[in-house]
Amino acid sequence: DAGVIQSPRHEVTEMGQEVTLRCKPISGHDYLFWYRQTMMRGLELLIYFNNNVPIDDSGMPEDRFSAKMPNASFSTLKIQPSEPRDSAVYFCASRPGTLMGYTFGSGTRLTVV
């Protein structure tokens, strides 16, 4: 298995632009998570899905952030409009029913200038 695949690896965009981050979870994993990592706050859970349905989006910072999971093999995290304070590394993770298989992607480093 190729693991959790995220794209792009790096994204540099101007303030006000729309940014879309993509994730392909491991096949057969029922849960998908979006995290944001910053030096000050560490790993923050933004939202997670179970069987493609959003379960908890309480970590989404503002209405500028939205996430979708149209099918079991694809999810997007969109920021519109982007701001410099959104600069961070965004990780996608997936897992099966148990916690043991919790697997992260390599992350997308977002820089908003």
Add this chain to the structure above:
Amino acid sequence: DQQVKQNSPSLSVQEGRISILNCDYTNSMFDYFLWYKKYPAEGPTFLISISSIKDKNEDGRFTVFLNKSAKHLSLHIVPSQPGDSAVYFCAASFAGNNRKLIWGLGTSLAVNP
């Protein structure tokens, strides 16, 4: 409010010696704990876990100890190797929060040759 705390941002150890990484938690409902390792430009990878019904779990050079009364767990690496240099994250969960992982801020371990 940090429910999972890793109070040492960094640790430096000589190759061959023991590395001890500490983690404290405040929520007595947590019943499952995990350690993840993260190299630069990669996502965190699962290292070892422990259930609250145990006080020790061992996997090769890695051992996790859990002291429920003190709400404290530790990761021991013996012997430490330069390849162990990474950021180590402690995470905890319980059934009542849908098994969301609550993360510490991480400890950066440097193993010197």
